[in-house]
Amino acid sequence: xxxxxxxIEGTKDFFVQNGxxxxxxxxxxxxSFFPVPPDAVLLPLSIxxxxxxxxxxxxxxxxxxxxxVFGYFIGAKAGRPILYxxxxxxxxxxIEDMFARYGGWAVAIAGxxxxxxxxxxxxxxxxxxxxxxxFIAAFLSRSARFFIEGAVIYSMGEKALIYINELxxxxxxxxxxxxxxxxxxxxxxxxNN
Numbered sequence: 612x613x614x615x616x617x618x619i620e621g622t623k624d625f626f627v628q629n630g631x632x633x634x635x636x637x638x639x640x641x642x643s644f645f646p647v648p649p650d651a652v653l654l655p656l657s658i659x660x661x662x663x664x665x666x667x668x669x670x671x672x673x674x675x676x677x678x679x680v681f682g683y684f685i686g687a688k689a690g691r692p693i694l695y696x697x698x699x700x701x702x703x704x705x706i707e708d709m710f711a712r713y714g715g716w717a718v719a720i721a722g723x724x725x726x727x728x729x730x731x732x733x734x735x736x737x738x739x740x741x742x743x744x745x746f747i748a749a750f751l752s753r754s755a756r757f758f759i760e761g762a763v764i765y766s767m768g769e770k771a772l773i774y775i776n777e778l779x780x781x782x783x784x785x786x787x788x789x790x791x792x793x794x795x796x797x798x799x800x801x802x803n804n
Contacts, residue, residue: 623651630656634667635674642678642753643685644729649675653757654772657764668761672754679722679732679749686736694737698730710738715748722752 626633626647634656638649653671657664685693691703698706710717714735721731735745764771 622647623655626652627655631667631670635670638671638674639678639681642675642728642732642749643682644733648725649757650760653760654764657761658769658772661764661768664761664765665758668754668757671757672750675722675728675753675757676746676750679718679728679753680746682729682732683736683740683742683745686733687739688736691737694730694733698734706734707738710734710740714738714740715744718745718748719752722749723756728753 622637626637629636634649634652637645637647637652641647641649649671653667657667695703718731718735718740720726721728732745732749760771
């Protein structure tokens with residue numbers, strides 16, 4: 612476990628030292644196969660220069676979206692063997708069925724929350740999700756997540772870390788749960804009409 616911590620810290624330091632380019636590269640890689648989330652670089656860079664927080668959020672959003680596209684094509688070309696590394700085989704068909712029904716929502720939820728996003732980008736390609744649906748869900752969810760972080764830091768400076776660490780990660784799950792409840796209520800109401 613300590614080795615993982617040192618790897619993440621060393622990796623983060625390397626990308627932070629490379630500024631916007633480091634942020635772009637990490638955001639791209641994380642969305643397709645790399646284990647370090649872009650927030651680990653976005654947050655320190657934005658705290659160092661709060662006036663550039665929105666700029667950094669834009670870089671992260673675009674790079675993460677295009678990294679997700681790369682993950683999608685990894686899944687489409689390399690297929691199931693890669694996904695088997697992340698998902699137990701006995702759960703594979705359940706997930707495939709869920710992707711067929713809720714694929715866009717699955718990508719959007721993974722893109723907005725701390726859930727490992729790369730699993731969903733690869734799965735989208737493996738399960739042949741419509742590319743337009745994938746791209747829209749990826750772009751909107753990743754942009755929402757990183758622009759919220761950037762806006763909070765832009766307006767609050769260093770104090771923003773308290774809110775981001777304590778509220779945004781758990782809050783993203785609450786927001787997703789509320790959206791899911793609203794979605795199912797609207798769907799049920801439409802069936803009854």
